[in-house]
Amino acid sequence: MDTAFDAVRMKKMYPHLTNAYIGRRLGVGRERIRQIFKTKGLPTKAAKPIHYCLHCNSEIEGRIKVHKGRCHFEYYKKLLTCYGCGKEFYRSRGHIALNERRNQENHFHSVDCYHKNHA
Ligand SMILES: [Zn+2]
Numbered sequence: 102m103d104t105a106f107d108a109v110r111m112k113k114m115y116p117h118l119t120n121a122y123i124g125r126r127l128g129v130g131r132e133r134i135r136q137i138f139k140t141k142g143l144p145t146k147a148a149k150p151i152h153y154c155l156h157c158n159s160e161i162e163g164r165i166k167v168h169k170g171r172c173h174f175e176y177y178k179k180l181l182t183c184y185g186c187g188k189e190f191y192r193s194r195g196h197i198a199l200n201e202r203r204n205q206e207n208h209f210h211s212v213d214c215y216h217k218n219h220a
């Protein structure tokens with residue numbers, strides 16, 4: 102078995118794997134893996150996993166799905182117009198999905214408003 106060859110192949114396929122992980126898979130220590138990458142001119146540190154913000158599609162670091170702040174707010178809340186009174190209001194995606202499952206296509210800003218228009 103060619104440890105260096107396998108280590109390099111793993112690194113290229115999965116750049117976010119740590120040296121310790123690759124070493125365990127190949128039955129060698131992480132220091133050996135680090136040396137292999139060094140001699141091959143590869144980065145000796147695991148790449149940070151990169152994902153993209155679900156709202157703005159730009160890069161995001163860490164284990165979050167959307168940027169904090171504005172992206173988070175706009176992604177999870179949607180501006181709707183009340184079907185009853187025309188007032189604009191924010192509603193969470195979860196709530197909207199629930200209404201859609203109940204076939205309630207028209208959104209009302211409050212329960213009161215809903216009842217007034219279904220009397
Ligand atoms: Zn974003």
Ligand SMILES: [Zn+2]
Nearest residue numbers: 183186210214
């Ligand atoms: Zn309303």
